[in-house]
Amino acid sequence: AKDVAQQRETKRRESRLVASATNRMEDILAQMGKGEGQQVLNLVIKADVQGSVEALKQSLVALSNDDIRINVIHSGVGGITESDANSAAASKATVIGFNVRADASARKIVESNGIDLRYFSIIYDVIDQVKQVASGLLGVEIREEIIGIAQVRDVFRSSKFGAVAGCMIIEGVVKRSKPIRVLRDSVVVFEGELESLRRFKENVDEVRNGTECGIGVKAYNDVKAGDQIECFERIEVARTL
Template sequence: AMRARGAQATDIVILVVAADDGVMPQTKEAIAHAKAAGVPLVVAINKIDKPEANPERVKQELVAEGVVPEEYGGDSPFIPVSAKAGTGIDDLLENVLLQAEILELKAPKDAAAKGLVIEARLDKGKGPVATILVQSGTLRRGDMLLAGSSFGRVRAMLDENGKPCQEAGPSIPVEIQGLSEVPSAGEEVIVVADERKAREIALFRQGKFRDVKLAKQQAVKLETMFENMGEGSIEARYLPIIIKADVQGSQEALSQSLMKLSTPEVKVQIVHAAVGGISETDINLAVASKAVVIGFNSRADALARKLAEANGVDIRYYNIIYDAVDEVKAAMSGMLTPEKKEEVTGLVEIRQVIQVSKVGSIAGCMVLEGIVKRSSRARLLRNNVVVWTGELDSLKRFKDDVKEVKGGFECGLSLKNYNDILVGDQLEIFEVTEVARTL
């Protein structure tokens, strides 16, 4: 979660990779978050002073992850450094500044401050404390802040060294006190004109929390993505997917199979693919990139499931590659077959059976529970074993045809194209409805 928020809060990501260890799982995770946030990378290959350092191997491994150095025709500067010896640090800073110039990264200072909550906590002595990164404008002590659904006047402000300060400009992190409650990490922070306005907006956001949550859920539903595609959004033309598999071979095979489904109109985008269980990190990445999570012989842990439910992230499980491919393909075509949901609505006991010529078996019954509808389907149970499933041919109360009979009442009925009914059998009445499926 911290890497995801960091990638979203920064303009340039410095990716530090050890020259001796090479690309590690956390490196791949950081790359995925940077790509999801659309932030350029500057790579610092650290520990080049160690005898076992192999910068060339690191370059090859990063190329495999889609991070290509400028010398190979890519966009990312690769700078060999040694944090211990101080080697290459000046070159690294120069490259960061050069990237900032190329990207024309500028922010106004003479304006109301805007920023992001990096971290927040509740301090027993100080109350709600939030670490804020100012992104534009200047934050001053005494300003009225709005952070998500919390608000308050800045009573105290500390710089990165823990020393009191009176103001902070763009790119400066500060710790502030004075908010009404602890804001969530990642919330946007803005300075507003007065307390009344801040309070109104905060209370409105608190009341709209459920609507916001539902909006997040829709944002990562597959059908919503394809509805948006009709609006001509360039972003919506990509179907982002995160894959977690039990073994490397399965992960690679599934990734390749899904990528082959791409068409000129809709492209499958593998945001992240790795081996292992589905974790909170994967869900946070799915939220950031609006991706669907696929687990191939891999499951989500309890914390990940809870986080996915809170944010409306779809997690789908498969153990056959073709099943995953077929469902993604059907969803891309807008032809995902609806799921049939069955609901038991009643239970009937057969108490008498009468044979009628040219009609067949007529059963005298008691509705034990629920309701029997003429249009419902039924299962004939004999000693709790299903011996027939089908439709009712008729439903009567005394001599009258009826549409339904409720629990506690007697009725007569016949089964469509079936006459082997015995006293003591039971009928389980059920209805089948179709529910639209999402990936």
């Protein structure tokens, strides 16, 4: 019964940021399209470095046309904070996170206000997605869904396995077959895949919320205590207006 309850909670958490966003770009533009004159799409942009912030601002604002103006109401370097989320809620803005993540307080505001929060790691993908939405194009959108987060508590060195992170799964489920990112202070420092996932010295396919495990990250030996390992999957979502 406990496992069933955990699975249900995990599914609810996984769907909140993607499926339950009531202020999605598509929906906002559909509502605005009922009015007259140039419409405005508000964005909040946060990225890992200033160069990415500036590149995104310049490229996205340049997508403005006679019908739609792209307006960046706030931007900055670092993880997405409570203040960022409040700004987005007040202006019905979409939040763009480029190689950064929202902290716990920001995620609560995102969920309670139905804010459209989107994570990216390739600048072209941000531009392409906003361009297609602004142009009113429909089709299949590839989105990333975070399915689990592991908190690194300690790191052990092994001549056989290299760096092994002693972790506690704090959200969802981490799966051996899915891609991962290593986060440090809400900023992505590595993206790749798992070398190993172990429970009590046994190799396992997945580890769920509230469980300790050992994680080896393939081709990356700089994992530190305090880091988070984010497990995600890519899904296809039909665009609707």
